[in-house]
Amino acid sequence: MSSVKVWDMATRIFHWAIVICVAGAWVTMENRWILAHEIFGYTLLTLVVFRLLWGFLGSTTARFSHFMTSPNKAIRYLRASLQSSAEHHSGHNPAGAWMVIVLLSLLLFQTISGLYSNNDLGFTGPLADNVTKEISDLFTKLHGWSFNFILAAVWLHVVAVFFYVFVKKDNLVKAMFTGKKPKKQAGAYQNLKFIHPFKALMILLLSSILVVWLVS
């Protein structure tokens, strides 16, 4: 076999679901379709909660313990990447790992701040009544501003991914669809363990229950 599995289905579906939901949240806000925006928000929050849980309970390449490194190691890795001397990784590389953390943090803040927001037109987030109007307005403002950081992070992520695709000839996009990478680009793939999708479904269900509990 010339390629090996590196990403489980749960991680891949999660990734593209996030892409769809972030785009959906953006479009619905631009068009003031607030109820649809709300649904995308809840979905995003559920996905983020799922990913956080999957980071502890999921397949090897999905676990934080597998890919998290120190910032210094990430910087050294980036330098090596630019000189085309960086080693291959089966899952997230050190720099990509920090991108995951940044994006998850931004998305978590974005979804939580949305729960406290309002649009002054009769719509309020489910937790807006738990704070004063001034606090809710502050969250609304931050919710709007932080999306710019998400856009910047997404741009950075896309730049990095296509660096791999075009310069390093390491097709990360294809890998995130198929779950597979060529053996020579898969790093230490021999001991990867993949969790059954059923478990992922259970964790997704748990995440949904947690989010429903939070917003009701």
Added chain:
Amino acid sequence: MSKNNIPTAKQYFLVVAMLTAGWLAFLVVTNLELKQVIKETVGLSEPLQAAESSFYNERVQHIFEQYCVGCHDDNKAKGDLRLDSFRQASFGGKSGAILKGGEQSLLLERMLLPEDNRLTMPPYGRDRQTVDEIKVLKQWLVAGASGTLTAQAFPHAPQKVKKISFSKIDWHIIDESRLTNASSVKALQQKYPMTIDYIARTSAFLELSGLALGHKLDDNVLVDFQLVSSSLSSLDLRNTAVSDLSMPLVAGMQKLTFLNLVGTQVTAKGLVFMLDSPQLKKLVVDRHAITAEIAKQFASTDIKLVVVERAL
């Protein structure tokens, strides 16, 4: 480009830098406020603001403040639109420039939408502009949404409505001011219905009217009201049986501002006591009660003497 058409890292990031720069340049070019700041900084433009005496400041800004600024100010710029100043209104918002196009401007379009339209401004449920306010905005927009034209350039603009506002009433303070005489007033009202009451619901001053009692109100009955004389500001004793004997009592009412003695038995002799009334502004009397002498004396005071030729 290296062999096999694989870009080098340098080439790739050069393209990325160009794309990023292009995107940032696009953001700057489409950001009218940023463009204006740059122009003003390098001296290519005067500061964008409305003249003090402009029609905008006099008429238009008030409309924005009343209906728009709650959601469109620096704290909360919904749709990236601010209407808290001429400068900010000129920059428009996410939907574009709102002041251009005269009657076809986006501002007017949104304000004229049916109340239940999701794009209408102000949104459904909020106070809406009056017909005259829309006329003011329309005339201003048709004239180019100027920040310099004065009201003279808008001779057909509807008159500015004087807004009357009432200060909040503190009933506690009013009750306190009435406390001293409250029980006496109540007793007198029960004894002499429709004779004594407060001059206003927010006042502690009283008015006494002899209309209900008529001739039953004589000097002896008037003495009963001495209890509340410190608060009496108006005495209408028309056609009562009050005489000169009551004038010293009446003159002692320090807050009295109005006195009507038409049809009573008061003469010039009794009126003399009223010359030194500290607060009296108006005194209405019969012709027969006035002598030339007393008229001359009242002329030298601040009391307006109204002489009735014939009592009803």
